Amino acid sequence: MDLSDRRDVETEVYQPAEDSQLLAATTCERLNENDDESDADPPLVLEVGTGSGYVARRVDEETTARVIASDLNPHAVRQAREEGLETVRADLVSPFADEAFDAVLFNPPYLPTNPENEWDDWMERALSGGEDGRAVIDPFLENVGRVLAPDGVVYLLVSSLTGVDEVVERAGEEGFSAAAVADESFPFETLTVLELFR
């Protein structure tokens, strides 16, 4: 499966697919399991690369968390805001305070892409993870630790096309332990949700 198979008529904002549903369902389940009623404040959750806002909206509706949705793409943040979400146009986690979030969610662009085969539009930015599929995942892993609260966790969607072991190893270099908390197989890939914690 390559990028052209995944490319829809939609050209500006990635619309929810199996990966979005798996990340949303898993995150809601984990947040609700860990919801400690003695906590005075509801958890603060950031979704990076929210796209249509589907995952952020489900977490907003199905958990007690306050959810912030961010994206690089101006069309995406507009769509997410129309969903009633608090939105920020941002490059990954760069404009957020240290230790701000109890959880950070990311369904990253992860399809390995031949450089000669790129479209240079917003949909390509939403899907392509560069030649190894990790062009966006790696800088995310380098920086996400800064904005996580001491007990904060990351929920990261990873495809077998990108390589779960490679992502776990990279996360380890940044001081994270990883647990696969959900996975689902499809004809061309297996999707895994990694929970990263310190």
Next chain:
Amino acid sequence: MKESLLDILRCPLDKHELELEDAEYGDDGEEVVGGDLVCTECGERYPVDDGIPNLLPPDMREETPA
């Protein structure tokens, strides 16, 4: 954006706090729909466009794929 979002937003360049200037409020009088978020350290200004703060660093702000 809600004004309370300022508590967790920082300048993407130097991570210092931001101050809201020239704020325009929506019909409910609470949501910030326009204005600038200004870095208290470096003075860089980040616009609030249609209620959405644009916290991209200046060199990425104009970037638009073809």
